Amino acid sequence: MPVEWSHPSPQETRHWQLSLWPYRSLLRKDFVLFIGATAALIALPLVAAIGTAVLWGLLPFFALMLSGLWYALHISYRRGEILEELTVDDTTAHLTRHNPAGNIQEWEANRYWISVHIRDDGPVEKYLTLRGNGREVELGAFLTPEERQALHGELMQALSGGR
Structure with a gap:
């Protein structure tokens, strides 16, 4: 408790x-690990597209998803600072x-x-x-x-x- x-x-x-x-299930120190692991797992399928134009088409969506996840977790932390x-x-x-x-x-x-x-x-x-x-x-x-x-x-x- x-x-x-x-x-x-x-x-x-x-x-x-x-x-x-x-209560906090994801501590601040684990936040960096979570974002890094998520980025690595999402980027894994992009390895197949290296050197092609498809990579440049998918990269903005990857960056948007990662920044959205970071922003949502950041807002969650701010609202929980009670x-x-x-x-x-x-x-x-x-x-x-x-x-x-x-x-x-x-x-x-x-x-x-x-x-x-x-x-x-x-x-x-x-x-x-x-x-x-x-x-x-x-x-x-x-x-x-x-x-x-x-x-x-x-x-x-x-x-x-x-x-």
């Missing part, structure tokens, strides 16, 4: 931070969401008045929200329903002081 809990020290359970991010950080100390809980466009959304509430909810009637299955300070904010919309369900239990335990 793309979730990380952090504590200043193992004895300290009142201060903690939760970081959430979307980071949600929930920081809890003695009195407050602060949620910060870093969006792909670069803007930052923030929410803060009294730690002891926060309630964690999970619903089936939200925009996603097992819709996880935090309520406090007169607002309700979603958490981990990019996670799978099972991950949101597990996170719900962990957040309930953590906010009650057991984490």
Whole structure:
């Protein structure tokens, strides 16, 4: 699960931070390998056309396909650059969401008045929200329903002081 809990020290359970991010099946370091392998596999049939005019007819389509694939993967990475950080100390809980466009959304509430909810009637299955300070904010919309369900239990335990 793309979730990380952090504590200043193992004895300290009142201060903690939760970081959430979307799952990545293709890492950035593997991106170059994937594009290179795809180019090699697509170029393999072009070897038969070397030295003919057919090669020059097929080459623009090969380049267009490869650049389209690169662009689509690049856009996918940009849209997935989301980071949600929930920081809890003695009195407050602060949620910060870093969006792909670069803007930052923030929410803060009294730690002891926060309630964690999970619903089936939200925009996603097992819709996880935090309520406090007169607002309700979603958490981990990019996670799978099972991950949101597990996170719900962990957040309930953590906010009650057991984490």
